[in-house]
Amino acid sequence: MAAPARNHVWVGTETGVLKGIDLVKKQASNYTEISSLDRSQEVNAMCFGDPQESEVLLGCRDGTVRVFNTEKSKFTELHECRGGEGVFRGLGVLDNALVTCVESGLLKVWKEGSNENLEVQVGPGVEKMRLCDAQRHKVGTGGKENQLKIWDLQRPEEPVFRAKNVRNDWLDLRVPEWIRDLGFIPESDKVVTCTSYHQVRIYDPCSPQRRPVLEVLFDEDPLTALSITPDGRSVVVGNSHGNMGVIDLRKGRLLCVLKGSAGSVRSIQCHSSMPVVASCGLDRFMRLHSLTDKKLLHKVYLKSRLNCLLLTSRDKWEEEELTPVMADEVKEEEEDEVWKKMETVADKSSSKKRKEAQKPDVVDATTRNTSKKKKKAV
Template sequence: MAAPARNHVWVGTETGILKGINLVKKQASNYTEVSSLNKGQEVNVLCFGDPQESEVLVGSRDGIVRVFNCEKSKFTEFHECRGGEGSLRGLGVLDNGIITCVESGLLKLWKEGSSENLEIQVGPGVAKMRQCDVQRTKVGTGGKENDLKIWDLQRAEEPIFKAKNVRNDWLDLRVPVWIRDLGFIPETDKIVTCTSYHQVRVYDPATPQRRPVLEALFGEDPLTALSITPDGRSVVVGNSHGNMGVIDLRKGRLLYALKGSAGSVRSIQCHKSMPIVASCGLDRFMRIHSLIDKKLLHKVYLKSRLNCLLLTSSDKWEEEELMPLPMQDVKDEEDEVWDNMETVMEKNSSKKQGGKRESIVEDTSIANSPKRNKKRKGV
């Protein structure tokens, strides 16, 4: 019987692999059979299947939701949640049902053992659907030319909140809408969104105003992901250029930047109680930063382009604190590739046959690589 998977971070890759990372042991494991992968198994979304976090739900591009059992350390269930067109843009759990939303705008609640599933058309071009952690029946949606909507799945005929676009710009032109991510501020009714036009906006459904009550700008590149800090006072955002920053939600100003990312940030998640934030993206690294001193605590190379991550809510990581890793312990992508290759020995022999000289040379490109022999002048 396989040992239970005790990981602090779960990551879904573009190649369809579910990876688990134990930060105390400094180990990363693959939980998907690599030989059976195909393009349709690209992992788009992740979520925990229960409050105990003993199950991880993995939503793939082909509409299949796989259930990974952490105690058995294997996939135990497969749910076919196909409907609508496009990739999965959101995944959630409500009672014994699974909530999915695809790019074309079809949001469904798949109830176990029921032939009648709740269906809502939230509008085309969806980029993100996110479930509220506190009020589990509440979800938010938004996308390209599809402004923020909040839905209550218990009375889903109409959205309980529908955002209104900001006023025209100084040239009296309509301001385009393109929401990329959203989050619910803890212990309030407020929602934060980030857009492809580098805007961070806060909405308050408790007020009559349907336009943003606060707006801030971050950088010049499209914002791709966000996560709200545990105290609810600030939000961590990342963009397509690899920049990350922490923005004050009360004054709308940038507090500080989190450095280290080199590619588009695809997913960000703050820990629910600890002052840390995890992020991943196209540079193939999963990083954990401190929200207190901005230090890079962990940097793990995972070989594939990363789409999404899931951070455990546990704050007792085997009673060990997160400590910054020495820079020399962090291997770059090229080092990892070379370390995993076998050395090929060189054998040269020559002999004459029929008056012709033959040379038999095995492939020595790995053994004689300048990466392995930095002191040699030639290859």
Template sequence: MDVWLGAETGLLKGVSVSRKQAVNFSSSGREQEVRALCWGGAGETEVLVGQADGIVRTFSTEKGAFTISRRCGEAGEGCFSGLLALGPALATCTEKGAVRVWKEDGDEAVTEVRAGGHVKPSGPHRVATGGKENPLKIWDLENPDKPVFSAKNLRDTYLDLRQPHWVRDMAFLPESDKVVTCTSYHQVHIFDPSSPRRRPVLEAVFGEYPLTALSLPADGLTVAVANTQGQMGATGSVRALQCHPSLPLIASCGLDRFLRIHSLQDRKLQHKVYLKSRLNCLLFSSSDPNTEAPPLKVKEEEEEEDEVWDAMEYVHERGGVHEEEEVNEEDRSVDKEDRSVDKEDESVQEDEVQEDEEDEVQEEDRSVDKEEVQDVAVKTKRKTEAKDQKKRKKRKKGQD
């Protein structure tokens, strides 16, 4: 699979762009909404899935199934906003600001830091955090009592108004300690921990809408950001953004249920996949999405449903052969009865037609009789009138 995505419906989705195939690998409910994803190791053979109920599940990309499930917090402590593997250990971060480090087989956190916001790694023991009204901080997990770096408040505006903080996403610049962040106030900041100022060494403003995600391309010289209005062909907020580790490609997903892959060179849309669910997070594999990979042998949910239906048909055929024959005989008898009824209906209709024709003939005869009577009356009337005229003429002659 080229891209892995987590959905609001609790589904882990794998997309193979080369084969134009999308597969669902779990069937959880909305209470198991997928909020964070990360690789379980350098080989990309495992995907760690952080759910809204505080469960972290391990998915094997080789077996195509979930292998391990462990609880890393309660649902009331806030959803996961960050997740990362630290060798055999696991670090989680919640929306309420709790950063915890868990041993491989332990159910209790060995390290807990109240930091807030997202979490991004810089090395095996260094992470960056930030959130709403919580400026950027860099922590050493081996000494979590105090942050290694804490960003200073931004300078007030020219009206002496305080500028609020709301870090939405961050990333460490490659081969550097510098950190780039994006905020809900459409700002992009670059911090240098070695600088005594502790304020951004570079600041840029993008658009007018809150920024939601950022990612660094492979060249390390540019920053890709996304906001609540999409502006990458999306019709809704972009919730996740990630550049390919080595190719000039960038993948994005969000509320419009589409996975989009764009080219960073010409900014054209390369691939677009509709995935039916609102998407929260994604992982971009290091493989080339344009080269076809061997298919992953997994049992999809649709195949399981097909097996259930096949089993139901098999039981019916095994136990109901005679029942089917009886049903067929009943159907035949019903067909015969229907045919006889149809014949009776046809005969009745013919009788009705004959009666209607006889009635019409009788009416025609009556009309003919009436016409003949009228003709006879007219002739008799004319004869009487002619006789009366002759009598009148004779009388006149006699008088003369």
């Protein structure tokens, strides 16, 4: 029986490979058969199947959802979740049912053992669908020319909140909309979005206005991913140029920049309790930054272009890995004792060389004797 896969970061790639990273042991493992890879298995969305993180769900390009069991270290289930057009733009779990949303705007709740699945049309051009962690029945959607909408899956007839575009610019032209990612602020009803026009916006459904209550510009390139810190005070955003920044959601200012990325950032996730943030993208690296001192803690090269990642909610990583490290040290000591007990075998050729080196130089002695006789004769 295979050992449980206790990884700290799970990464899905464009080639369809699920990779796990142990940050304490500094090891990366592949959990997909390389020989059976196909372009249709590209991982477009990921989520944990339960709070214990014993299952990792992968939303693939071909419309299937594969279930990886971390306790058994293998794929155990395959769900057919085809419907609509385009790839998965969101994946979640609600009361043991899968929630998926594709690019064409079809949001669907797949109830196990039931043919009557809930279907909601959220509008075309969807770029992101995300479930609220505090209230799982609340879902946020948005995309290209598809403004932010918040849905209650218990009453899916109409969205409970529909955002309104900002006012026209100084030329009285309509401002284009293109939401790339969104997130729910903890212990609040507010929602944060990032756009392809390098805007970070906060919407408050409790406010009488449907326009954003705060807008911040970051850099000049399209923003592609975001993640909100556990305290809800800041948001980490990344853009298509590889730049990452931490923005204060209360004052609307840039706190710091996290350096190191060299390609478009595809996925960002903050740890639920530790001050660290993981990111991955097209440069094939998974990076872990510290939010306290901006340092790059880990950088792992994973060979393939990376689409999405999941960061474990466990903490005290070093303590949980103490036992394996001690076992390795004991094993090394046993190997050293075995090597010490082994007899040394002398090399005959080397011993001959040593003996020849110890012999006096005969040629030099004879030449010295002849030279002495010549002197006496003279």
